[in-house]
Amino acid sequence: MTTINKLGRSPIGLTVPALAILLVVFGIPIVSLFLTSLNAPDFSVANYQAFFGQPANIRILLQTIEMSIVATVICVIIGYPTAYVIVAAPKYLRVALIVLVIIPYLTSGLARIYAWIVILGDRGLINNLLLDLGLISSPLPLIYNRIAVYIGMVHIMLPTMILPLISVMFGIDKSLMAAARSMGARPFAAFWRVFFPLSLPGVRSGTLLVFVFCLGFYITPAALGGLRDAMLSNFIESQVSSSLNMARTAASAFILLAITVVVLSAIGLDLSSTQGRGSKTARTPWLSRLSSFGTLKRWANELVTPYRARGWTAQLYQAGGHSRWPKIVGTVFVVLVMVFLQFPGLIVIMMSFSAGAFLEFPPSTLSLQWYRSFFGDPSWSGAAWTSIQIGVVVTILSTIVGTLAAYGLTRTRPRLRSFLTMVILTPITFPVIVVGVATYLGLLKLGLLSSKTGVILAHSIGAIGTVVVIVSATLANFDRRLEQAALSMRAGPLQTFMRVTLPLIRPGIIGGAVFAFLHSFDEVVITKLVGGLSIRTLPLKMWENIRNQIDPTIAAVSTLLMLLPVLWLIVLYLTWWRSRLRDQRVLLGPRI
Template structure:
């Protein structure tokens, strides 16, 4: 009881388990990695100088920045109108959000594999163009920069859309109507009202996409050519082929420095708020052309009567969408969702192919490749390992993450921000850098190639997902219910079990499912820590994808594609059952 009272008076103590695992597995190794890059104890910048003296390394660094920037720009160009159409979709918004979530929750490895089927010389697009006679030979759609952009944008587009939708939904639609009612044209109202208010979502989406793109490894390697190498591929090559860790550490910190610069810029911009957006817009407001100032002024005077009559006619008319606007918007959304969902559906269809090679559409339907998966001990062993690790990581992350979120919700805002950002570093830093640091730390502990090492490597990222989801759930929690229970002499433990836990149960279950999926799908950290000594399902898929492409991988990919659907169904029923018991915690507080 004394320990519980101490925790109640100092809720920050609840973050110790999560922060302790993070610091031991990731924090200390990052420090050691940095010292290694400096050739400690003889501090030197020789490794950094050596990196920039290698012209090929500098070109790869610039190429990484360029590919990430262009992929982010493409995601923004496609994602902004998509997010806007979803935000104004009304009752259809939940369904459209599910369509965005499905590809986001699907394994990135499966989606990359799907594009090898679609873009290959014998893939869906080339076969279709050859069959209709538009081309005489297959187009070079794969193993080039085009394929890299297609794969990266497909994977990152949901991450761009979701933050923008969350911001756009909170924008009061009456502001646009007010601007239109005062005579503003639709484009003017959008640029002057809606766009500045949506800038926070745009900024968050761009930062998330860009930083994650910096650490891309599998997609450029699987879809790109030799001229599309990114820095993460170089780091992985150095780690697996060289015994000298110092150059690898220097390359990892150069990549990390690039990400930190972008994140620091985001921090400054985020602190500026909406006022800066308005002041910036006013600052760059186009003025009169100096050479035609007088002529423009005279023309404006002649046009004043006409503009006045037109303005009076449009005055107090609310915003109305024309039928053509709705048709164009629906067509655009259809194209985007086909782009997001079609590769997964193609993998599922190909998995039922009866032939010995990949073929779309299949000439005959069969379950032979599913039987092949479940009769192959190597696949069963990999699947069982992934399931075991996912369950253990989910349990550990849920307990530690829920405790941390509960403690953070009762801390001051400044301390909460610092600790939260520390806990989220494994999922905000480039994954290749995290993998190298975790490998170094676990190697020092002798845990490389062990199940415990894999579980710890997965946990540091999974805890972050649990903390974010549970913390968001606790943000709407009414603490007066706890105070009511305690006023009726209920102890801290009983209050938590009877009042707090039922109200945040849906968030805890959601965090647990996210943690399971994060562990089940993890491949970069697993490849470093396990050294392929302990196979998991993603590692087995990656290995087979490099050696051969047959419908066996399609069968496994289809199972992983259906996994998010099961997750969403489970989450839906969890939230649905939570609605029915929403009033019980309040009644429990009164009964106590």
């Protein structure tokens, strides 16, 4: 009890368990990996020179950057107008659209990739439809090429772009747009000069997240692309699997990590830019910085100003009739985006009930044979049970450790809090293949490779960061005066936390636990590296079947994984609803 009271008075001590796990499993190994890449203790850059000395390696590196940029640009082009229309929609419709965006965000990435294999394959939905209509005589090459990889990457990362944009756009005061319109600005001018600069923090954060995650893509290019579409993560994984030269592998991993650090330094440090800075940027576009373009622009503005003034005066006192076309176009666009996000999953769900020997759409007859195959096959049910066991242990460990860390971080000095938060979030900001290689090295030294304990520790370093993010966001809105009131009534730190703090932040803790379980249950790359041939989780079983044979049982498994996020959303909603009812009862007080 004395130790707990001391930890309560020294909040920084609550971060020790999280930092200890991170240091042992990931921190020390990644430092050792870096030294290995430099041939310590001799210290040379021979491994980096060997990497850049091979044109094939340079091609894969540039290809990785190119594919990540293209996927990020596509996500921005699609995600920004989608988020804008969602924010402008009525409340009931807005909530429904956000849920439709969140569901694929929480759905297993392997299940979504399998859905695209079913749609784009030589005997997939599109080719079968075209063949039945007689439009083609042989299947089109829709899969195992660069376009298929882009489709898969955008489908997986689009919710990651939309959600930060929605969060930022919600905070923009809509009266600013109305004020701009009242001053004579046209709708597009008001949007471009007022709304867009204020939404730039969302654009920057979404772009940063999408690009960094795309750099570490491994499953998508391996499943949907061809030999010419490999990314650096595929190259690193093949080195780990087939080569004993850890120094060359370490150099490749740190080259990928260096790109991530450069991007984080260039973009990530300015994620909290002020609105004023955004407005200033919008008022001085880059074309006006060139003297010739600036002069031409001023001359054109002076020429059209009288006509613009007369047109504005003529429209000033007219009845406000707004064109319906922007709303129609926006509605159609959002519907197409939602179809893009949900359609692959719906196709797989329908095909999983097929009664034939192979998957077909639409199913000629309905049957549960593939679900019976899943539950009746020990290899499938055993893999699922292993994933559940590992996921539950990871959830319990990361929720306890992450909640303590978040509680301690919110009560430390700002500079120290920022530094420690950055350290704890490192495993979820670095490319997953780099984290996997470092974790592989750390567990190798601990003798925990190919063991459930090793896999649990490997999953926990990322799950802890996820819990810290969610619980910290909940604690940011927590009124600390309630704790002070409890302490003033002679309650100890532990009693105050259990009786006051914990009940109020319970929704955030449950949300963190849900995301921690999903993080562990869907993990493939790190599990493949540290689990070896001994640990077979459900995602690994799915991945092996996708690569080696298209077993129709995967459709049933994918359907169950797609329904899992719906179950978690219901749990989160019920938790929020109960918390809201409790708060309302507290505010109303007892009736006398």
